[in-house]
Amino acid sequence: MSANANEVRKCAKCGQATAVCIRDWQVTRFGLSTGSSTRDFCCQSCGHRFTLAQVPQIVAFGILTVLLAITLCGGFVFACLTAYCVWPYVANPVVPGAPMPPVRFRATEPRRKCASCGGVTTCRLVTKHTVNLIPMGHSYDYACTACRHTFRLRSAGRLAAMALGGSFLLLIGVPTVTVGLGLIFLLAAAVYWGVFAWSLANLLRHPVLPEA
Ligand SMILES: [Zn+2]
Numbered sequence: 001m002s003a004n005a006n007e008v009r010k011c012a013k014c015g016q017a018t019a020v021c022i023r024d025w026q027v028t029r030f031g032l033s034t035g036s037s038t039r040d041f042c043c044q045s046c047g048h049r050f051t052l053a054q055v056p057q058i059v060a061f062g063i064l065t066v067l068l069a070i071t072l073c074g075g076f077v078f079a080c081l082t083a084y085c086v087w088p089y090v091a092n093p094v095v096p097g098a099p100m101p102p103v104r105f106r107a108t109e110p111r112r113k114c115a116s117c118g119g120v121t122t123c124r125l126v127t128k129h130t131v132n133l134i135p136m137g138h139s140y141d142y143a144c145t146a147c148r149h150t151f152r153l154r155s156a157g158r159l160a161a162m163a164l165g166g167s168f169l170l171l172i173g174v175p176t177v178t179v180g181l182g183l184i185f186l187l188a189a190a191v192y193w194g195v196f197a198w199s200l201a202n203l204l205r206h207p208v209l210p211e212a
């Protein structure tokens with residue numbers, strides 16, 4: 001656990017100083033702790049959840065926003081991701097000296113509404129993706145208990161990896177399209193952006209259900 005494991009934050013939803021860390025994903029590189037972690041918080045009054053992204057990730061998103069500003073769509077995506085990661089810090093500020101509330105909500109993925117039958121879906125599998133030991137975000141596989149509808153959600157980090165791959169392929173594909181080879185890159189870029197859009201749509205189609 002990080003040094004600020006006893007941190008109590010103000011809940012953006014109900015306004016009470018009862019949001020505590022329920023899960024701490026330590027970020028390791030080459031097997032060594034980087035000292036930074038991505039932390040999941042849950043308000044113990046109303047069940048509201050939010051994630052505080054690790055600081056290096058936010059810095060990386062900020063740098064990519066500037067670097068990809070020329071590709072417009074890439075710059076826009078990373079500007080949104082930066083804001084998305086910074087916002088929970090601002091909306092749920094630390095309350096110094098607040099007592100630890102009794103824990104009512106555990107560290108499980110929130111249940112989501114099934115887009116197919118309107119029933120309840122639960123997370124069956126969380127996958128942590130790494131490429132050459134570089135964290136590339138998480139994916140979450142959900143399944144509906146009633147109709148067996150399944151879907152996959154991707155974390156902000158995973159979406160960023162998709163957007164980065166898509167932008168990169170677009171940058172190679174556009175100048176080389178006249179040589180014919182560019183078409184392959186553009187097709188691959190379309191796949192990346194397709195998965196990106198599909199993941200975002202899945203997030204919107206399966207809203208989080210309140211705790212039972
Ligand atoms: Zn709350």
Ligand SMILES: [Zn+2]
Nearest residue numbers: 114117144147
């Ligand atoms: Zn269903």
